[in-house]
Amino acid sequence: MRTILTNTVSELRRTRKEAESELRPLLTAEQNRRLDELARERSQLRDQWQRGERLKPEQRLRLRERLQEHLKGRTNASPESFPSTN
Incomplete structure (x- = not known):
């Protein structure tokens, strides 16, 4: 089980890095800066x-607010479905 999990995590990291390397050239300097900030x-x-x-x-409140801002306009997500911050 641990081996499967380790392999899955490794594959996810590799895929994320590939996607990021393809995406970064398409972003503005501000978008790249924001992506770096979010990664940190x-x-x-x-x-x-x-x-x-x-x-x-x-x-938790800040994270909830950021998620709500990020998901604005998406039809398949509603802020009411987020866990309570209390």
């Missing part, structure tokens, strides 16, 4: 989670 934040959250640290209420 995602990495920090993942590291905190692995260390056993959980999100503080303010961090």
